[in-house]
Amino acid sequence: MENESSEFYARQVVLPGVGLEGLAKLRAATIAVAGVGGVGSSAAYYLARSGVGRIRLVDQDIVEPSNLQRVHGASQEDLFHPKAEVLSRRLSDFGSWLSVETVVETITDRNVDDLFRDVDLIFDGLDNFRTRYILNRFALQSQTPYLFASAVSDQAHLALLNPPQTPCLECVMPHVMDRFEDSCETLGVGPSITGLTGSIGAETILHSLLGRPTLLRDHLMTIDMGGPEFLFTKLSRRDDCAVCGKFPDENPEASPTVTLLCGEHTANVLPFDRLDLHLSQISAMIPTERILANTNSVLVYREGPYTISLFRNGRLLIGDIDEETEASKVANHVWRTVKNMKSPTPKKPRPPYEAGGFSYSLAKET
DSSP states (O other), X not given: OHHHHHHHTTTTTTSTTTXXXXXXXXXXXXXXXXXXXXXXXXXXXXXXXXXXXXXXXXXXXXXXXXXXXXXXXXXXXXXXXXXXXXXXHHHHTTOTTOEEEEEEOOOOTTTHHHHHTTOSEEEXXXXXXXXXXXXXXXXXXXXXXXXXXXXXXXXXEEEEEXXXXXXXXXXXXXXXXXXXXXXXXXXXBOHHHHHHHHHHHHXXXXXXXXXXXXXXXXXXXXXXXXXXXXXXXXXXXXXXXXXXSSSOOSSOOOOOSEEEETTTTEEEEOXXXXXXXXXXXXXXXXXXXXXXXXXXXEEEEEETXXXXXXXXXXXXXXXXXXXXXXXXXXXXXHHHHHHTOXXXXXXXXXXXXXXXXXXXXXXXXX
């Protein structure tokens, strides 16, 4: 294995500031990538190629057709599979010396400590500030460096934050609301800007791990592909910051159980109690023509006007929905149904929408 990895990184170790000692530092590092869409998957790809030894991929979503344009490693065969698992399989092909950990989960204020404990740095490939602010508070409390990265339309922003030595994210961008009109679905996004953002972010992480200087440590970098232009804005802490200021808010708002994902017409619904579902048994009770994907971690199927992604722990992604109350209604119906299932296979054929325990209607209300 050592001979294989030595050849794999032969060009890497001759770079200034790397060498065998630097490669050993990278091999000993653990990086968490939160969100593995276009930006996060690009960063993870280049971190793995550059010698980082352990990468933890944390993502709640599945691969959809619109993701294939920019998500590294995803193909038609991966549709409706968890993004983190798809990327993990691709990265694991690089070599046995790379350890990839996959976490298919929603980041909340209740689990952030467990998800990101014992990592050397967090790369933010997320698409919403609600979750970014949760990571920001964790980064401050644990003093874990946090690389903020965002790309939409033909622009991107990056900054390496390490509060309290640097400003935190809420110092730089306070009270940002996730709005549909600011999302990728509305403004668009291309693979070149997400790939460039991920690769610059990965290189910044390498500099940090190797103790090399980087402008992103105290500057916000803005990329405008229209020029192209690369702009740097000096960052400073705010005394009135609600997170790292003189009088921080000690009682931040708790993570909601139902969240409409910005720009996706999809709701993420967390169960009140964590479940341990046998997805193979549940899938046997749904007509085959309605099943889009069936893995160890998620079952994706059509139900009336909705696309349901049922995860093993009971979490749901409900597609083609725009109201939280309707999402809660659909989620409660699904949970009641799967909890009441008695047998792994239907006893006799039934009409559509009445397969085994799935005898219910989820027509949209008007």
